[in-house]
Amino acid sequence: MEAIVIKNLTKKYGSFTAVDKLDLTIGKGELFGLLGVNGAGKTTTIKMLSCLTKPTDGDAVLLGNSIREKPAEVKKIISISTQETAVAPNLTVRENLEFIAQIYGISDPSAAADKVIADFSLQEKENARTKTLSGGWQRKVSIAMALITNPQILFLDEPTLGLDVLARRELWGVIEKLKTKMTIILTTHYLEEAEALCDRIAIMTQGKLRAMGTAEELKQLAGKDNFEDAFVEIAERAGKGEL
Amino acid sequence: MRITAFAKRNIKELLRDPLSYVFCLGFPVMMLLLMTVINKSIPPQANMTVFRIDNLCAGITVFGLTFLMLFAAMLTSKDRTSSFLTRLYASPMTAVDFIAGYYLPLLILAVVQAVITFGVSLVIAAIEGVSLSIGGILLAIVTLIPSMVMFIGFGLFFGCKFSDKAAPGLCSAIISAAAILGGIWMDIDAMGGTLAKICKVLPFYHSVNAARLAVDGNIGEAGTSMLIVLAYTVAVAVLSVVAFRHNMNKDN
Ligand SMILES: Nc1ncnc2c1ncn2[C@@H]1O[C@H](COP(=O)(O)OP(=O)(O)OP(=O)(O)O)[C@@H](O)[C@H]1O
Ligand SMILES: [Mg+2]
Numbered sequence: 001m002e003a004i005v006i007k008n009l010t011k012k013y014g015s016f017t018a019v020d021k022l023d024l025t026i027g028k029g030e031l032f033g034l035l036g037v038n039g040a041g042k043t044t045t046i047k048m049l050s051c052l053t054k055p056t057d058g059d060a061v062l063l064g065n066s067i068r069e070k071p072a073e074v075k076k077i078i079s080i081s082t083q084e085t086a087v088a089p090n091l092t093v094r095e096n097l098e099f100i101a102q103i104y105g106i107s108d109p110s111a112a113a114d115k116v117i118a119d120f121s122l123q124e125k126e127n128a129r130t131k132t133l134s135g136g137w138q139r140k141v142s143i144a145m146a147l148i149t150n151p152q153i154l155f156l157d158e159p160t161l162g163l164d165v166l167a168r169r170e171l172w173g174v175i176e177k178l179k180t181k182m183t184i185i186l187t188t189h190y191l192e193e194a195e196a197l198c199d200r201i202a203i204m205t206q207g208k209l210r211a212m213g214t215a216e217e218l219k220q221l222a223g224k225d226n227f228e229d230a231f232v233e234i235a236e237r238a239g240k241g242e243l
Numbered sequence: 244m245r246i247t248a249f250a251k252r253n254i255k256e257l258l259r260d261p262l263s264y265v266f267c268l269g270f271p272v273m274m275l276l277l278m279t280v281i282n283k284s285i286p287p288q289a290n291m292t293v294f295r296i297d298n299l300c301a302g303i304t305v306f307g308l309t310f311l312m313l314f315a316a317m318l319t320s321k322d323r324t325s326s327f328l329t330r331l332y333a334s335p336m337t338a339v340d341f342i343a344g345y346y347l348p349l350l351i352l353a354v355v356q357a358v359i360t361f362g363v364s365l366v367i368a369a370i371e372g373v374s375l376s377i378g379g380i381l382l383a384i385v386t387l388i389p390s391m392v393m394f395i396g397f398g399l400f401f402g403c404k405f406s407d408k409a410a411p412g413l414c415s416a417i418i419s420a421a422a423i424l425g426g427i428w429m430d431i432d433a434m435g436g437t438l439a440k441i442c443k444v445l446p447f448y449h450s451v452n453a454a455r456l457a458v459d460g461n462i463g464e465a466g467t468s469m470l471i472v473l474a475y476t477v478a479v480a481v482l483s484v485v486a487f488r489h490n491m492n493k494d495n
Binding site: 013047050051052053054072075076078079080082084085086087088089090091095099100102103104105129142145146 | 244245247248249251252255256259260321325326327329330331332333334335336337340492494495
């Protein structure tokens with residue numbers, strides 16, 4: 001069954017097209033990777049899908065709800081970890097988590113917080129004001145805030161940005177466990193991360209979808225046996241107008 | 244549920260900033276004490292009573308509210324620039340949740356602030372042997388509720404429209420306008436001229452005037468001032484709501 005059906009999704013800023021006629025279907029329980037060079041339109045796509053930005057053209061339907069017609073319904077079933085860390089600085093880690101659980105109407109916010117605190121090993125900092133945490137720790141809290149709502153569709157925009165290797169591996173573990181339970185769209189600039197985690201991967205440049213498939217398929221398409229080389233090859237071919 | 248959760252968060256955010264206490268409580272109380280000392284050094288023959296505690300308390304309370312406006316602006320603009328609001332815009336929070344969640348806690352803090360400022364004034368009045376009625380003060384706090392909403396509205400509006408660098412600057416303009424043109428430090432009625440006219444077109448003088456009349460037990464004369472403040476309150480509140488909704492609906 002399909003979780004996300006994107007049709008002709010387009011975003012223009014003035015005369016500049018940030019996302020250009022995107023067509024994409026993502027299955028329920030799929031972990032979908034969105035890759036692309038800086039400015040390719042990944043964040044803009046995620047923002048349209050999470051009703052933060054209105055599409056100029058086209059539409060996307062998330063579990064039966066159109067982002068154009070039923071944004072309020074969409075917002076109930078999604079959760080987003082934005083590219084920038086987004087926390088309430090003067091709340092403690094636990095308060096931040098419980099606050100998000102409350103606004104999503106989770107029945108037992110404190111129990112839900114216990115769970116993500118354990119998943120992300122946040123115990124030692126749970127009662128610290130979030131602004132006193134290091135950048136990487138704030139990042140972990142910000143991602144944990146997206147997960148506490150137990151969404152049906154989860155958007156992770158460069159979740160591992162600024163995390164150390166251990167924290168990144170830990171997050172991979174958390175994501176692995178969520179796989180199949182919810183539909184996830186993940187963007188990242190770490191290609192090994194996309195290769196390790198994602199069921200399917202799409203590569204965007206200049207707002208357009210250039211290639212899509214499993215990591216294996218993309219390597220074959222590019223004729224490379226290493227995923228990073230394949231990505232570079234595809235991005236370069238797209239730049240030359242060959243894709 | 245969402246409103247309560249967001250209101251609680253906002254109150255925590257404000258109360259955990261030590262500067263809130265310095266500006267919103269420390270400053271008005273310090274002014275009360277300072278002006279009382281100055282008042283003592285004014286010879287009785289000068290017949291100048293603006294600085295006497297019964298005249299002073301209403302103005303200083305309004306002065307305190309202007310700082311609450313500053314904190315309202317900083318809270319909203321920081322939430323916006325830090326992408327915290329972006330995350331919430333993608334949540335089930337509705338415009339009503341946001342607006343009530345910002346206004347309510349600030350309104351509670353404004354009432355608490357007024358109670359404390361008037362409370363300190365009562366103590367000073369008792370020490371100075373000036374008569375100050377508790378009934379009048381309670382009535383003054385009620386007459387100040389529209390002003391509280393107005394100042395919070397100014398804060399939210401600036402916070403919605405300007406960055407966390409620019410918003411405080413704009414707030415200081417309002418703080419100065421309120422302090423100078425609000426008749427907190429001078430007797431506008433005795434002044435006359437163009438400046439007095441300007442003062443009476445702006446809401447600040449009327450906020451102070453209505454509360455002062457209430458303190459003096461002359462609430463019956465405060466009708467015009469109350470109406471003018473109310474009109475500004477409605478306008479500013481509408482502006483702040485429009486600005487907020489606009490932010491919600493634009494590209495985030
Ligand atoms: N609000 C905006 N106004 C104008 N242009 C914008 C706006 N937001 C994004 N853009 C432009 O749209 C393009 C796509 O941006 P987007 O943030 O989606 O890229 P991205 O793929 O997420 O890049 P990165 O990997 O750097 O995060 C960029 O050229 C950007 O400058
Ligand atoms: Mg991005």
